[in-house]
Amino acid sequence: MKTAVTVLQEMMVKMSQIPDYECISQSGPEHQAMFEYRCAALGAMVTAQARSKKEAKQEAARLMLRALAARGHLVPAPYGLHDRAPDGTGGPAVEAGAGVGVGARQTGQGGEAGGSSSSVSGGSRSYVALLQELGTEYRLPGVEYTLVGDTGPPHLRHFTVQARVGHRTSEATATTKKAARQKAAEQLYTYLRENLARLTADFVEEEALVRAHEKAMERYLESREETRRPDLGQTIADYHLGLVTHIEADKCSESLRQLELGGGEELERMLRVLGLNMQESVLSGGVHVVRIDAQPPLAFAGNDPELPRAAALRYLRRALAQKPPSSASTTSSTTG
Structure with a gap:
């Protein structure tokens, strides 16, 4: 499937124009930097943030395609205003990653009535990590993930993963096991936060993601083994x-x-x-x-x-x- 940047580029070339991209800001520490990209085309302008310039540019292109579709332009699927994303969810698809937050803003210029603005956001934080940290901090039973479904032809597999914490379960389906697990974890995490909001009021998501990242790095460093190098000078x-x-x-x-x-x-x-x-x-x-x-x-x-x-x-x-x-x-x- 073509990326949003490619689809937008092809649309604009047919109109003898090209979209204008610009990286307008970079924030956060070096190991957790956030990049903000701006895209302007046909009188509309959108901005998007992500953990890499490539992701931010792709997200800006996706938002621009939706903005153009709202203005009546013919936008190919799945980037139209009411199209479903490739991962089966509504709206733009965002790759899930540990400790990543993605935000996007869309503003209209010129032809939009009254110059009103609407916000579009896509979450890409790791709910697997959040659910694990929530369970650890409040002494919940360990999270169990089980693959309960695997259907579809080889080129279009659909995986269903079940997440369980104690007696509470949730299931989600996606085209990859990782995405399905993230969705199942998100559903279970959201349920627990909504129903235990009074008890988990002190749980800070950003701090939990930082802790999860630090633990992952510790496990990575512990698992590394010093590689024996051959003695090239040995006769x-x-x-x-x-x-x-x-x-x-x-x-x-x-x-x-x-x-x-x-x-x-x-x-x-x-x-x-x-x-x-x-x-x-x-x-x-x-x-x-x-x-x-x-x-x-x-x-x-x-x-x-x-x-x-x-x-x-x-x-x-x-x-x-x-x-x-x-x-x-x-x-x-x-x-x-």
Whole structure:
């Protein structure tokens, strides 16, 4: 489907004109900036706000198309005055996003009677986040989302999601699971706020969205794992020294001490000291494989489960006993 900017551009070209867009303001902190765009065409002017310039421009174009439709211009669906949005709701479609607020203003100029103005607004705040924060702050049962419907051809799927808080449920349908979940959360959140307004009077939506954003960032940072970078300067002759090159000497000594203690599970104890992970799997044909996420990565295989583990232990014993070459000796051998 063509975007509102494209549809408006094509309409204006047929009239030998072009719409005039201008970014007139930017407000808020850098990580949560709001942009305001103005669009003027055929004597009408509208403004719209969004979290990005692209979204603000698209929203301004959508409002302009509705304004032109109100003036009697033929506007293609679904951007006409009474057309339904692509997501199945009335009015302009706005992409739902966490912690995003979108507002739009539409004003008439010139040909509109009395120069009256009307306001059009579309909400794009994350009701999933708001409902979660509301439940956390007032100790409500956890929110449960369930996909209860999936209909339509592959190119036009319709998903129905049910949101539940305790015994209260709501359902919503949209062309994506994310949009359906947002709508279901919005219905349930609106119901709770309307019926618990006296009890939730201190609940501030903007603060709740900020908290939800901060929690999401914390989870993201906690889930990030430091990626092991390959040693591009390692030569093939020193490949076997890669393990001791990337692990501190005291860890190597402690790991070897664990091997001397015996008692079973030496491999697990050594890897725990070295800070390495091990995965065991069985390939087709009954081949047992042990993989160690060292640098370089290690893999050992055998027809018996104990064979790759024994091979891994022998390798670790030899590798940890090695001493990596000093920079001086490496330089002299390279020069020679």
